[in-house]
Each structure stands twice: as structure tokens, then as C-alpha cells.
Amino acid sequence: MSAVPTPSPSSAISLTRYLIEEQRAGRINADLRLLIEVVARACKTISIAVGKGALGGVLGDAGTGNIQGEAQKKLDVLSNEILLEANAWGGHLAGLASEEMDTSHPIPDVYPRGNYLLLFDPLDGSSNIDVNISVGTIFSVLRAPDGVTQAEDKDFLQPGTEQVCAGYTTYGPSTMLVLTIGHGTHAFTLDREVGSFVLTTRDMRIPEETKEFAVNMSNQRHWQPPMQRYVADLLTGKEGPRGKDFNMRWVASMVADVHRILTRGGIFSYPLDAKCADKGGKLRLMYEANPMSFLVEQAGGAASTGRQRMLEVRPTGLHQRVPVFLGSKHEVEAAVRYHLEYDAEQG
Numbered sequence: 003m004s005a006v007p008t009p010s011p012s013s014a015i016s017l018t019r020y021l022i023e024e025q026r027a028g029r030i031n032a033d034l035r036l037l038i039e040v041v042a043r044a045c046k047t048i049s050i051a052v053g054k055g056a057l058g059g060v061l062g063d064a065g066t067g068n069i070q071g072e073a074q075k076k077l078d079v080l081s082n083e084i085l086l087e088a089n090a091w092g093g094h095l096a097g098l099a100s101e102e103m104d105t106s107h108p109i110p111d112v113y114p115r116g117n118y119l120l121l122f123d124p125l126d127g128s129s130n131i132d133v134n135i136s137v138g139t140i141f142s143v144l145r146a147p148d149g150v151t152q153a154e155d156k157d158f159l160q161p162g163t164e165q166v167c168a169g170y171t172t173y174g175p176s177t178m179l180v181l182t183i184g185h186g187t188h189a190f191t192l193d194r195e196v197g198s199f200v201l202t203t204r205d206m207r208i209p210e211e212t213k214e215f216a217v218n219m220s221n222q223r224h225w226q227p228p229m230q231r232y233v234a235d236l237l238t239g240k241e242g243p244r245g246k247d248f249n250m251r252w253v254a255s256m257v258a259d260v261h262r263i264l265t266r267g268g269i270f271s272y273p274l275d276a277k278c279a280d281k282g283g284k285l286r287l288m289y290e291a292n293p294m295s296f297l298v299e300q301a302g303g304a305a306s307t308g309r310q311r312m313l314e315v316r317p318t319g320l321h322q323r324v325p326v327f328l329g330s331k332h333e334v335e336a337a338v339r340y341h342l343e344y345d346a347e348q349g
């Protein structure tokens with residue numbers, strides 16, 4: 003029987019060391035480094051809470067709802083509190099915004115302030131909490147506009163191209179932190195005994211071609227014509243216009259689906275459908291689509307609304323929703339082609 007390889011402690015690069023090296027290379031400043039450390043520490047706390055499961059009394063509904071009209075789980079509320087508590091006093095922020103809060107969260111007057119804005123989806127994949135399937139946390143960091151020390155909602159409305167950092171943690175069989183500061187996308191695995199994130203994949207690369215798609219097929223009848231055509235062609239496989247058989251996966255936790263795509267390729271889509279058309283889509287631009295698109299682009303993939311590069315969308319609201327297509331570059335381009343050809347036919 004061959005031994006399971008364990009990284010030698012001397013060669014292991016911790017998140018702290020990675021960030022210090024990035025600071026020395028002039029790619030981040032000390033404030034952003036410390037901000038990322040605070041977020042990572044909060045995610046470790048969330049990971050512990052998630053890991054306790056039924057033993058920790060954290061499963062089930064909170065009995066409250068969020069601004070999006072969604073019922074909150076106890077872990078949605080707890081994760082939000084953990085991230086707020088950890089970051090509000092950190093001294094690196096001019097404001098915080100969360101999927102779970104109606105408006106942006108001011109930094110209390112007694113706390114020190116900084117130049118960054120932090121946005122997060124504290125717990126992504128809430129419908130999977132009670133069935134012990136991977137969930138996660140998604141975050142995005144922007145610069146506060148010049149001179150702003152106490153941010154208002156409008157200060158957060160910057161396109162995804164302005165992000166200086168984005169990442170997610172996935173609480174699955176192992177807890178992983180996947181991060182970009184605009185110089186590649188890197189994966190860190192939590193060493194639970196030591197309590198630190200260790201660099202396990204430097205420069206994740208998404209293959210340009212794929213034979214795997216992720217979509218909630220139960221919405222098929224509600225989709226718009228270009229999405230109907232695109233998926234119909236995927237399903238005809240080798241005999242159809244795409245000339246190859248496709249496999250399908252859908253975890254229903256965006257973090258888990260995107261993590262699979264960053265690891266082995268694929269396309270993830272949550273298109274516009276008749277159920278969410280009035281809201282503009284299902285997934286949130288600021289807390290989900292933008293950070294994931296930044297990570298995917300930094301790994302050589304592509305991300306689009308179906309008609310526009312995601313990172314160039316000009317946000318109009320903190321809780322704005324968008325259709326999402328992201329992952330393997332050539333497959334995202336194919337999905338976009340179906341939309342543009344349909345629009346051209348319509349004149």
C-alpha cells in the first residue's frame with residue numbers, strides 16, 4: 003500500500019506567508035493583506051460552526067427573512083454576524099455590505115477606518131445546509147472612492163473590474179479558500195490541526211474546452227429562447243451540432259459548482275428565466291457573480307451575462323441580480339453566441 007503524501011511543514015506555504023510575499027513584491031499593501039487575514043480568520047470560525055452540524059444547534063431556519071425575500075437559515079445569520087464582528091473593528095474598511103443586510107453597514111464611530119469596502123455572501127448554498135452538502139462564503143473587496151471614510155450604498159456601486167481582491171471558502175470534505183488579488187487564482191486548504199490555510203494549488207487554470215455543464219434543468223421551460231436552443235444542442239451530444247456528448251452536474255451551491263469548474267473545467271449557468279425575469283436574474287452581481295467572475299477570469303476562464311462581460315456590468319443597486327454564464331472560455335463564448343445570434347435574428 004502506498005503512503006498518503008503529506009506536505010512537509012518546511013515546504014508548506016501558509017496564507018500568511020503567501021500574502022507577505024505578495025506585499026514584498028508590491029502587489030498588495032499591508033492594509034489589504036491584513037484585511038484578507040481577517041476575512042480568512044472569520045471563515046475559519048464559520049467552518050467550525052458548519053462542521054458542528056446537528057451537534058452545534060446551528061441547523062434549521064432562523065425564522066427571519068432577508069431583503070431578497072428569502073427565508074434565512076440560522077447559519078446565514080450566524081455567518082453574517084461572524085464576518086461583521088471580525089471585520090468592523092479591523093481598521094481596514096470604510097464600509098461593509100452583505101447579501102443578508104438591507105443596506106450597507108457603517109463602521110461604528112469608535113472603530114478605526116480604512117480605504118477598502120468589503121462585500122460578502124456570508125453563506126452560499128443555504129438550501130444545502132440541512133442536508134450536509136458543501137456550502138461556502140463568497141467575498142469581494144473594492145477601494146472606497148477618494149475621500150470616503152464612511153461609505154454609503156452608492157459607493158459600492160463599482161463594476162467588477164474595480165475589484166482588488168475576491169475569494170470564496172468552501173466548507174466541504176475539506177475547507178478551502180480560493181483567492182485572487184489580480185495575479186492568478188490560488189487555492190489554500192485549511193490544515194485543521196494547525197489552524198492555518200496552506201497553499202495547495204498555485205495558479206489554477208480552467209481548461210478552455212469542456213464536456214460538462216451545470217444548470218438547474220428544472221427551470222428549462224421558463225428559459226428564454228437562446229438558452230433553450232443552447233441546452234437543446236448540448237443534449238443532442240455527438241449527433242448534434244456540438245459534436246460531443248456532455249455530462250451535467252448541479253450542486254445548487256454556487257461555491258461548490260464554481261470550485262469544480264476551477265478544478266476541472268465546465269460551464270456554470272444561471273440564466274434569466276420567467277420566474278426571475280422581473281428581478282433581472284437569480285444570482286447577485288455584487289456578492290456572487292462579480293467575485294466569482296474575477297476568480298474565473300484570473301484562472302483563464304470567461305464570465306458573461308450572456309450578452310456582456312460580467313466584470314463590465316455597471317451596478318445600479320447593492321442587491322442587483324444578473325444572469326450568469328462562467329467557466330471554460332470556449333464554452334462560455336459558445337453560450338454567448340447563441341444569445342447574440344438570437345438578438346440579431348430579432349433585429
Ligand SMILES: O=P(O)(O)OC[C@H]1O[C@](O)(COP(=O)(O)O)[C@@H](O)[C@@H]1O
Pocket residue numbers: 072101123125126127128129218254255256257272
Ligand atoms: O435552488 P436553485 O434555484 O437551483 O439555485 C441554486 C443557486 O442559488 C444559490 O444557492 C444562491 O445562494 P444563497 O444560498 O446565498 O442564497 C447559489 O449558491 C446556487 O447556485
Ligand SMILES: [Mg+2]
Pocket residue numbers: 123125126127256290
Ligand atoms: Mg449565494
Ligand SMILES: [Mg+2]
Pocket residue numbers: 078101123124125126127128
Ligand atoms: Mg447566501
